[in-house]
Amino acid sequence: MPIEKIKISKRNLIISEASKLFKERGFGGTTMRDLAEKVGIEAASMYNHIRSKDELLEEICFGIGRKYDEQLTEIDKTKISFPEKIEAIIAFHIQMIIEDGNAVSVLNNDWKFLNKEKMVEFKAMRNEYEKHLAEIITAGIKEGAFKKVNVAVALFTILSSLRWVELWYKPSRGVTKEDLAKDISAILMNGVKA
Amino acid sequence: MPIEKIKISKRNLIISEASKLFKERGFGGTTMRDLAEKVGIEAASMYNHIRSKDELLEEICFGIGRKYDEQLTEIDKTKISFPEKIEAIIAFHIQMIIEDGNAVSVLNNDWKFLNKEKMVEFKAMRNEYEKHLAEIITAGIKEGAFKKVNVAVALFTILSSLRWVELWYKPSRGVTKEDLAKDISAILMNGVKA
């Protein structure tokens, strides 16, 4: 019984440490020997658990990517107002960063080191996510819940404005995720001008 | 006379091509041989113009960083309202990206590959920039020009919401920088909610 358990958990440990190092030093800046040291085994031994360095990157990017997709779909199908949907999306982005900030960072910054075919796949996934969000904004405008803003600009401004959280958030600041979500939502929803 | 001219322009060509490659492939993902090929000389020949690969990164990061500082100071001392100041800052960030997007991208993404002491210097520069911007926001709130938003959140939301432009902007989209600045400003100033 424990065989598979142990295998999975060692593999997951490698992926988890890889996320940490990729975030800190970038994909190219992280060596398999650095990673092995963090895991506590020799570099060569890792190949009993993983296929290649590239596979680690793929696992991280697509693992997190799928989570984003699922959550967005989940939120979209609940029966709440459009502003509430956007607020829920903001909240879950923050939640993802708090829960697995390293992997989110890798998804955001290191996807360009995916190999050619995986990168195509990744871009398709990302495009679909953005399209989905754009549809929510468009529907919200149509319904009169949102101003007639430029949809592409609104979409990217919202997504992009969440990315600093990944760089900024640490528990030691003593800001709860709820406060953070509330403050960011307030600005995106109502603006800063008095 | 042309000696210095040629020297400067070849060095600048190297830096310019380096910005392009660092943006595309990251600092670690760019080799001196790749770069040399773009420049049209052998890798070893570049060392007649530059000291090291690190020096290229430093030149790019601090060159652009200084431009940001100067522009912000310039805007801050003009006698316009606080919302107008923020709008001017948004416009010049967009201008920087359009003018020298590759270098801006390197500043944003590859500063972490600066060596230890240069990184300290870089962070200090960045902190000062953020502090300066925070003061403008704080003053605007005090004067009643802005809502009583969380200053840190507003600061990073504004800065961060401009970063997608770097990834998104290309002339072929047919969006003028004026339109872009106007649309982004509209969202940050007034929000998306109707």
Added chain:
DNA sequence: TAATCTTACTAACAAACGTTAGTTAGTTTA
């Protein structure tokens, strides 16, 4: 118990890395 599997190890490979040395042709300065 015997056979198989798992997971670690050491050693090593071939390729790629940033950089230096040494040289040479052409240009500028004295």
Added chain:
DNA sequence: TAAACTAACTAACGTTTGTTAGTAAGATTA
């Protein structure tokens, strides 16, 4: 014209890279 400088070249250096081969100890299965 002679001396000095610039900027390119080829060759090579010592590391570091991701990865494979081969092996061995221990756990699991038949």
